[in-house]
Amino acid sequence: MNVSYFKDQFQQLQTGNDSAHVAALRTGSFGTFDQKGLPTTKLEEWKYTNISSLFDKDYQISPLADKTALLAAAIEEIQLPGNADANVLYFVNGRYEPSLSILKSASEDLQVMPLLEAASAGFQEIIDQHLGESSAYLKDGIHALNTSFITDAVFVHVPPGKELRHPVYIYHLADAQHQAILTQPRSLVYVSKRAKIQIVETFRTLGTQDSFSNAVMEVVVAQDATLEYYKLQNDAAHTSQVSSTHIHQIGKSHVHTVTISLNGGLLRNNLNMILDAEGNETHLYGLSLLKGKTHVDNHTLIDNKHPNCFSNQLYKNIADDSSTGIFSGRIIVQPDAQKTNAYQSNKNIILSDQATINAKPQLEIFADDVKCSHGCTVGQLDEEALFYLRARGISKELAEVLLLQAFATDILEQVKIDPLRQHIETLIQQHLSIQ
Amino acid sequence: MLSIKNIHANIDGKQILKGINLEIKAGEVHAIMGPNGSGKSTLSSVLAGREEYEVTEGEVEFLGKDLLSLPAEDRAREGLFLAFQYPVEIPGVSTTNFIKAAVNEKRKYLGQDPLDAVSFLKMMKEKMAMVEINQSLLSRSINEGFSGGEKKRNEVFQMAMLEPKLAILDETDSGLDIDALRIVANGINKLRSSDRAILLITHYQRLLDYIQPDFVHVLYKGKIVKSGTKELALELEERGYDFITEAADMANL
Numbered sequence: 001m002n003v004s005y006f007k008d009q010f011q012q013l014q015t016g017n018d019s020a021h022v023a024a025l026r027t028g029s030f031g032t033f034d035q036k037g038l039p040t041t042k043l044e045e046w047k048y049t050n051i052s053s054l055f056d057k058d059y060q061i062s063p064l065a066d067k068t069a070l071l072a073a074a075i076e077e078i079q080l081p082g083n084a085d086a087n088v089l090y091f092v093n094g095r096y097e098p099s100l101s102i103l104k105s106a107s108e109d110l111q112v113m114p115l116l117e118a119a120s121a122g123f124q125e126i127i128d129q130h131l132g133e134s135s136a137y138l139k140d141g142i143h144a145l146n147t148s149f150i151t152d153a154v155f156v157h158v159p160p161g162k163e164l165r166h167p168v169y170i171y172h173l174a175d176a177q178h179q180a181i182l183t184q185p186r187s188l189v190y191v192s193k194r195a196k197i198q199i200v201e202t203f204r205t206l207g208t209q210d211s212f213s214n215a216v217m218e219v220v221v222a223q224d225a226t227l228e229y230y231k232l233q234n235d236a237a238h239t240s241q242v243s244s245t246h247i248h249q250i251g252k253s254h255v256h257t258v259t260i261s262l263n264g265g266l267l268r269n270n271l272n273m274i275l276d277a278e279g280n281e282t283h284l285y286g287l288s289l290l291k292g293k294t295h296v297d298n299h300t301l302i303d304n305k306h307p308n309c310f311s312n313q314l315y316k317n318i319a320d321d322s323s324t325g326i327f328s329g330r331i332i333v334q335p336d337a338q339k340t341n342a343y344q345s346n347k348n349i350i351l352s353d354q355a356t357i358n359a360k361p362q363l364e365i366f367a368d369d370v371k372c373s374h375g376c377t378v379g380q381l382d383e384e385a386l387f388y389l390r391a392r393g394i395s396k397e398l399a400e401v402l403l404l405q406a407f408a409t410d411i412l413e414q415v416k417i418d419p420l421r422q423h424i425e426t427l428i429q430q431h432l433s434i435q
Numbered sequence: 436m437l438s439i440k441n442i443h444a445n446i447d448g449k450q451i452l453k454g455i456n457l458e459i460k461a462g463e464v465h466a467i468m469g470p471n472g473s474g475k476s477t478l479s480s481v482l483a484g485r486e487e488y489e490v491t492e493g494e495v496e497f498l499g500k501d502l503l504s505l506p507a508e509d510r511a512r513e514g515l516f517l518a519f520q521y522p523v524e525i526p527g528v529s530t531t532n533f534i535k536a537a538v539n540e541k542r543k544y545l546g547q548d549p550l551d552a553v554s555f556l557k558m559m560k561e562k563m564a565m566v567e568i569n570q571s572l573l574s575r576s577i578n579e580g581f582s583g584g585e586k587k588r589n590e591v592f593q594m595a596m597l598e599p600k601l602a603i604l605d606e607t608d609s610g611l612d613i614d615a616l617r618i619v620a621n622g623i624n625k626l627r628s629s630d631r632a633i634l635l636i637t638h639y640q641r642l643l644d645y646i647q648p649d650f651v652h653v654l655y656k657g658k659i660v661k662s663g664t665k666e667l668a669l670e671l672e673e674r675g676y677d678f679i680t681e682a683a684d685m686a687n688l
Contacts, residue, residue, distance in 0.1 A: 382523070382525075384523045385523050385525045387485060387507065388519065388523050388525065388577075389525075389528075389537075390484075390506070390507040390508045391483050391484070391507050391508075391511055391517050391519075392534075392537040392593065393508050393511035393512045393537050393541045393544070393597070394508060394533075394536055394537055394540055395508050395540065396508065398540070402528050402532075402533070402536070403527075403528065405527070405528075406525065406526060406527025406528045409527040410527070
């Protein structure tokens with residue numbers, strides 16, 4: 001699969017009634033993709049993660065599907081606990097499917113629509129201002145590729161002052177039963193002043209052909225608003241992702257994110273926090289339980305553009321078998337961002353000789369009155385703790401499981417949606433029990 | 436119950452135990468005292484099954500079984516309990532869940548059914564009262580944020596819950612003030628019985644005021660160089676270890 005194949009697909013794209021802004025965005029992005037191609041390991045930001053082999057095959061790009069049949073087949077597997085109480089959105093093969101959405105919140109509290117309809121619904125200004133703003137930070141060809149193909153994207157809007165009592169669950173369903181599939185879901189979320197939203201995103205592939213998702217979500221968080229974002233990656237080992245979440249805090253606001261990666265082939269998570277107002281606060285938590293040949297690359301970026309912002313990151317990996325875990329945490333403190341507090345910690349446990357952990361903190365500090373710290377530990381389980389448990393009659397295997405679960409606990413506790421947290425706790429227990 | 440025959444043990448190639456012989460019967464309380472570096476911790480580690488120690492000679496029989504061939508968890512399940520000198524903190528593992536797992540692993544080993552929640556809770560309450568340990572401590576992670584005294588009380592609480600045949604208390608009195616020591620000793624005394632044996636490893640005689648031993652042994656340079664009754668402990672209190680260690684050194688020349 002090469003650039004010329006994408007060129008054909010791009011030209012065939014139905015453009016319909018798109019706004020000039022979206023059309024220009026697509027064309028510009030395709031130009032970028034054409035020029036840069038897909039990232040190789042020669043790029044610093046991609047040096048640990050080789051996605052070129054993912055493109056050695058031909059994929060169907062976001063094919064239309066019999067969504068009802070697909071959903072019926074997948075519904076048991078894909079639905080998360082708490083579903084009945086949630087605003088449920090479906091992407092099928094990378095396309096947002098409005099007919100499958102079930103909104104629990106009232107329409108004055110939450111607006112969800114296809115992105116290409118949002119302009120006519122009065123959100124033109126938001127889209128013109130914010131759609132595509134992630135490209136200023138994610139400059140590589142794979143990001144540009146997603147933007148080039150924006151068609152059935154979703155726009156989510158929470159009006160000022162509305163604190164949603166029902167979380168938004170976004171399910172990405174891919175059909176890889178007959179052919180390898182490439183999907184490119186796209187979302188734009190606007191959380192207005194004093195609003196509150198919880199978003200959960202998860203992915204499921206049907207079938208055993210390869211499935212590669214190149215997903216982008218841009219979120220804008222306005223003054224005094226709150227965002228909780230949870231990503232759960234628990235799809236099969238033949239599925240891969242580049243999943244970018246770009247969060248722009250335009251007003252003093254609070255963001256809380258948790259990324260849980262339990263299974264998959266190659267998973268690259270880009271998580272950006274643009275702290276674009278004084279007093280912003282953001283928390284980033286991550287937990288990867290890696291086994292087999294799973295490769296999880298968590299790249300985070302926090303850009304402190306104004307004074308008095310606070311950010312805290314804690315990412316943990318447990319790596320077994322021949323898996324690979326990467327944490328690359330970049331913190332930028334711009335010259336004006338005095339009194340920035342930025343904390344970063346990466347903790348890793350390696351359980352086998354073939355597992356690999358790469359940790360790369362990157363602090364670019366241009367102001368002089370700041371508090372920034374970064375720390376990384378890589379090790380095995382505490383021998384003394386293991387012996388203590390065994391000396392009480394607990395088997396070595398169970399002792400290891402207890403300690404690994406203990407290691408995961410403080411990240412798990414950050415999932416504030418109760419049924420979701422309990423579900424993830426069960427998944428973690430299952431994951432750790434298989435010897 | 437416990438028969439230690441000619442045990443030699445080393446760690447990192449350094450020989451620590453150089454021929455220990457000891458017989459402990461059910462119902463007996465033995466105290467092992469000795470100056471620092473004599474091998475007291477090594478002895479308790481070897482009995483509990485720490486893998487860093489290598490036993491080069493000798494054997495240990497526990498309730499008719501070859502103790503040294505069993506992994507640490509099986510020794511515990513057979514009824515051996517070690518109260519650690521420095522109990523480790525284990526954040527993220529709840530004390531209650533841990534004790535429940537330990538109790539049920541032992542029951543499984545003995546072919547019994549696991550305790551149901553109600554019975555377990557009842558047993559916990561009983562033992563908590565016996566050992567004077569607070570419920571609030573038990574709802575936390577193992578030993579996390581516990582003071583020295585609380586950690587030792589947690590050790591005795593676990594001993595009460597697991598009802599071992601042989602309890603080895605490794606310098607349980609170290610780091611405790613008078614009040615803490617009294618509470619811990621009380622708990623241990625309540626656990627004395629005719630089918631249980633206790634091995635107290637201690638540097639100071641003080642603990643033996645509270646827990647009266649039947650036999651006292653002095654460990655020096657990896658060997659038991661003198662045995663006696665509780666009067667020996669009192670003599671050591673008055674005279675120190677010198678009169679014994681000097682005699683032992685002389686005998687070795």
